[in-house]
Amino acid sequence: MLNDWIERYMARSAPSSTALLRLAFGDQQLAQGQTIWLRDLIALMKPFRFSERLTRTSVSRLVQQGWLTPRRQGRHAAYAIASSIGEQAAAPWRCTAASPQWPWKGEWTLVINAPADDGALPAAQLRSALVRQGYGVLAPNVLARPVADCGTPAIDAGSQPLDSQVPVIRLNGTQMAELPPLRRLAQDAWNLATPRMNYERFLTQFDGLHELLAQGEKPSPETAFLIRMLAVHSYCKARLCDPLLPAEFLPESWPAMQAYQLLHELDGSTADTASQYWRSVVTAH
Numbered sequence: 001m002l003n004d005w006i007e008r009y010m011a012r013s014a015p016s017s018t019a020l021l022r023l024a025f026g027d028q029q030l031a032q033g034q035t036i037w038l039r040d041l042i043a044l045m046k047p048f049r050f051s052e053r054l055t056r057t058s059v060s061r062l063v064q065q066g067w068l069t070p071r072r073q074g075r076h077a078a079y080a081i082a083s084s085i086g087e088q089a090a091a092p093w094r095c096t097a098a099s100p101q102w103p104w105k106g107e108w109t110l111v112i113n114a115p116a117d118d119g120a121l122p123a124a125q126l127r128s129a130l131v132r133q134g135y136g137v138l139a140p141n142v143l144a145r146p147v148a149d150c151g152t153p154a155i156d157a158g159s160q161p162l163d164s165q166v167p168v169i170r171l172n173g174t175q176m177a178e179l180p181p182l183r184r185l186a187q188d189a190w191n192l193a194t195p196r197m198n199y200e201r202f203l204t205q206f207d208g209l210h211e212l213l214a215q216g217e218k219p220s221p222e223t224a225f226l227i228r229m230l231a232v233h234s235y236c237k238a239r240l241c242d243p244l245l246p247a248e249f250l251p252e253s254w255p256a257m258q259a260y261q262l263l264h265e266l267d268g269s270t271a272d273t274a275s276q277y278w279r280s281v282v283t284a285h
Contacts, residue, residue, distance in 0.1 A: 002217050005209050006226065010049060013205065015233045017050045017058040022067065023233055025081045026089035029271070030278045035071060035080040043281045047226040092236040096263060100239070100256040104246035106174050107147040111135060134243040136189030144189070146246050186249035191241075198238030199255040206231055206262060213269045221277035224270040231270075235263045 024044055025031050036044075038059065045055045059079060062068040067089070068079045081089050113126050123141065135143035186192065209227065213219070219227060242256060250256075 001212055002209075002219055002223060002227075005212065006223070009205060009230065013234070014048070015230070017045055017048070017054050018061055019233060020045065020048060020050075020229055021055075021058055021062060022089060023092060023229055025068070026091070026093055028090055028093060030275060030282075031081075033081060033086070034282070035078045036282055038077040038079065040282045041079065044225075044278075047222045047277075048229075092232060092240070095236060095239045096232055096267075100242065100244055100260055101247060102148055102244070104146050104148070104248060108173060109145045109147050110173070111143045111145075113141045113143060131191075134245075136186065136243065138189055145243075146249070182249045183251060186245055187251075190243045190245065190249075192243075192251070195238050195242035196255060198234075198241065199259040202234045202238055202259050203255060203262060205234065206266060210262060210265055210269075213266070219270060219273060221273050221280065224273035225277040228267060228270040228274045231263055231266045235259060 021041065024041075025036075038056070041059060042052050042055045050058075059068065063070055063079070066082055067085050069082045071078045071080065111130060113123060113130065127137065127141075127143065130143045131137065133145070135145045138144050209231075238256075238259060244256075247254075
């Protein structure tokens with residue numbers, strides 16, 4: 001029955017080979033920054049029904065994009081994550097480790113987006129960059145983000161900080177009483193529809209798989225590797241577009257925590273067996 005689930009998932013929601021290669025290289029638990037032979041990458045992608053030709057094409061694309069650095073030994077090619085990409089590659093795995101829930105004490109970071117210099121980012125581009133970091137749009141050039149206890153916006157591990165030269169004004173302070181109810185504010189200032197849809201899709205797709213594993217279905221090492229990679233990829237699609245707001249801002253029955261718990265239950269059922277597949281395929285370099 002596991003095979004039936006896999007066939008249905010791959011027919012409807014299969015990730016690209018490029019996306020899965022990025023995910024594999026970013027896995028600090030298994031890849032650990034190592035250089036991997038091309039022949040091993042081809043074998044790693046085999047459970048996903050990717051042909052040798054498609055894997056080679058995806059590897060070449062990642063080299064062109066600056067994600068991978070090629071190394072050759074005679075007639076054999078091997079690849080490693082480019083040093084400049086390491087943090088970005090590990091971001092999806094880091095975001096799976098941190099709970100989407102966090103305490104909030106009413107503090108904010110307010111950003112006034114008013115670029116003036118000729119060389120500054122266009123206002124729309126700068127606003128988009130801030131939104132990707134979890135800021136909500138209160139007004140065309142005013143964005144805000146709840147602040148975690150550590151004194152920094154509670155941005156997920158996958159977010160990239162703005163360059164220090166970006167011309168914005170940042171103000172920190174506590175919530176003003178005049179603000180509208182937080183749930184209504186969140187509905188207007190943040191896009192919650194997309195992460196909700198993706199979390200719910202993840203729950204719909206993977207809850208049945210979790211039931212199969214809980215009933216005693218034992219995946220082979222190859223199948224466990226496939227399941228773990230697909231689950232992380234699907235969860236991160238939702239997580240990386242989630243502004244990760246405190247509970248006070250979120251609608252009732254917000255699915256983020258349920259998705260997070262399901263991911264970790266799946267990981268607990270597959271991680272050890274998946275590592276067996278990795279070790280059987282990836283030879284020492």
